[in-house]
Structures are given as C-alpha cells and as structure tokens.
Amino acid sequence: LAGKTFKPEPSVIDVGGVKIGGKELVIMAGPCAVESRDQIISAAQAVKKAGAQFLRGGAFKPRTSPYSFQGLEEEGLKLLKEAKEATGLLIITEVTCEKAVEIADNYVDMFQVGARNVQNFQLLREIGRSKKPVLFKRGPSTTIDEWLNAAEYIMSEGNYNVVLCERGIRTFETATRNTLDISAVPVVKSMSHLPVIVDPSHAAGKTQYILPLSKAAIAAGADGLIIEVHPNPKCALSDAAQQLTPDDFYDLCKDISKIAEIL
Numbered sequence: 720l721a722g723k724t725f726k727p728e729p730s731v732i733d734v735g736g737v738k739i740g741g742k743e744l745v746i747m748a749g750p751c752a753v754e755s756r757d758q759i760i761s762a763a764q765a766v767k768k769a770g771a772q773f774l775r776g777g778a779f780k781p782r783t784s785p786y787s788f789q790g791l792e793e794e795g796l797k798l799l800k801e802a803k804e805a806t807g808l809l810i811i812t813e814v815t816c817e818k819a820v821e822i823a824d825n826y827v828d829m830f831q832v833g834a835r836n837v838q839n840f841q842l843l844r845e846i847g848r849s850k851k852p853v854l855f856k857r858g859p860s861t862t863i864d865e866w867l868n869a870a871e872y873i874m875s876e877g878n879y880n881v882v883l884c885e886r887g888i889r890t891f892e893t894a895t896r897n898t899l900d901i902s903a904v905p906v907v908k909s910m911s912h913l914p915v916i917v918d919p920s921h922a923a924g925k926t927q928y929i930l931p932l933s934k935a936a937i938a939a940g941a942d943g944l945i946i947e948v949h950p951n952p953k954c955a956l957s958d959a960a961q962q963l964t965p966d967d968f969y970d971l972c973k974d975i976s977k978i979a980e981i982l
C-alpha cells in the first residue's frame with residue numbers, strides 16, 4: 720500500500736486543511752516536551768509568527784532513562800489544545816502506547832510515532848484503526864525497506880494518512896547525535912508515494928547544524944520539516960542542546976523559504 724506499484728502518483732495528506740506533500744513546504748515546530756502553560760503558549764506564538772503550520776510538543780516522552788522527565792501526559796495534551804485555541808496552529812504529538820492513542824485522539828490533529836516505536840506493530844495497528852493522520856518516524860536502525868514495511872501495518876488497517884519522517888540513523892559517527900540520512904529522501908520518493916519530511920533536530924542533536932541540514936533536506940526534495948523550538952532552550956527538561964530559540968527559528972524559516980522558492 721505504501722509502494723509506488725500500488726499508487727504511482729504522490730500522495731497529498733490533508734491535515735485540517737494543510738496539505739502535506741503538495742507544493743507548499745510544511746513546517747512543524749515546538750518544544751521537545753510540553754512543560755508548562757507559559758512555555759507551550761509562548762512557543763506556540765513564536766512558531767506561529769515564524770510561519771509554521773503545526774505546533775509539536777511531547778506529552779508522553781519515551782526517554783532513554785526512566786529517571787528523566789517523562790512528560791505531563793493528559794495535562795500536556797490539554798495545554799496543547801489551549802495553544803491551538805490561542806494560535807490556530809494544528810497540533811502534533813507523540814503517542815507511545817495504545818492507551819496514549821486513545822487519550823490523545825481527543826486533543827490533537829496528528830499523531831507522531833517516535834523512532835523507538837517504529838516496529839511496535841500493536842501500536843501501529845491501533846493507529847491504523849484510528850484513521851488520524853500520522854507522522855511516522857524512521858527508527859535509528861531500520862533500513863528503508865523495514866520502515867516502509869512497518870508503514871504497511873498502519874495502512875493495512877485502513878489509515879492511508881501516513882507521512883514519513885527521516886530523523887537520522889545510528890552510525891559510527893559521534894559528532895552528531897544521529898547521522899541524517901539525506902539519501903533517504905530521494906530513495907523513499909522513488910519507492911513510495913507517501914510524503915517525506917525531515918527532522919534535523921534529532922538528527923543533529925546540536926543547534927548549530929539545524930539550519931544547514933534543513934537546507935539540505937529541502938534541496939533533496941523533502942515536503943517539510945519538524946524542528947524543536949523552546950522559549951528558553953537552556954532550561955528545557957529534555958533535548959536542551961538541540962532546541963532553537965524563537966529568534967533563531969524565525970531566521971531559519973526566512974532562509975529556507977528562499978530555497979523553497981527557487982526549487
């Protein structure tokens with residue numbers, strides 16, 4: 720179902736009137752995690768001002784250590800909904816288990832499946848039954864073929880609203896958090912009709928590389944970007960080293976719109 724033999728022409732996924740995979744570049748941005756009302760409202764206003772269409776923010780956080788901040792769960796979802804009412808931004812959030820899918824369904828416009836759950840087939844089937852659009856991240860160690868097969872688990876349950884997201888893979892390189900597999904963009908586009916967006920934040924792990932990787936992603940044919948932005952990155956409860964300030968994000972959006980224009 721994800722393959723070009725099933726559907727040769729590119730898919731455009733409509734989320735609340737925003738078309739992913741169409742001519743317009745789609746930008747999703749916001750903090751790694753929802754931390755407080757002030758934090759998420761201020762992040763929402765900043766990403767709206769820069770021109771993003773989606774606010775991201777994790778309420779269920781799959782952290783490497785169980786002792787790290789795990790997210791505000793349903794309270795975080797309520798704050799995301801408030802941010803939507805305040806700004807009109809669409810909301811995307813990660814769901815980590817079937818229970819989270821059930822709860823988040825009432826609050827958000829799009830689900831995100833995180834890299835760690837790329838082959839959590841029970842979760843993928845549940846999302847397939849929900850029909851809500853989903854941003855489906857590649858796992859840190861999944862091949863493109865495994866990733867597209869995993870997407871079949873969602874689509875074979877009837878949910879065709881799948882957007883793929885390359886977020887860096889694990890390699891021997893340690894200078895960046897992950898290695899952005901820029902070739903995944905054209906490779907996936909040659910194999911699948913699904914839109915592809917790039918997450919330079921989790922790929923780079925460091926703010927200084929986010930602008931160049933964003934430019935590369937757009938030039939390679941990505942349909943959009945998902946970028947972490949925090950009103951005060953130094954105090955972030957997760958992923959502090961990679962979250963852009965509102966001002967830096969504003970400048971990044973200006974720069975990449977110039978690239979999008981010439982393509």
Ligand code: PEP
Nearest residue numbers: 751833834835856886921
């Ligand atoms: C995230 O988007 O905050 C996240 C945890 O990303 P990934 O699943 O790509 O690590």
Ligand code: MN
Nearest residue numbers: 751947957958
């Ligand atoms: Mn993060």
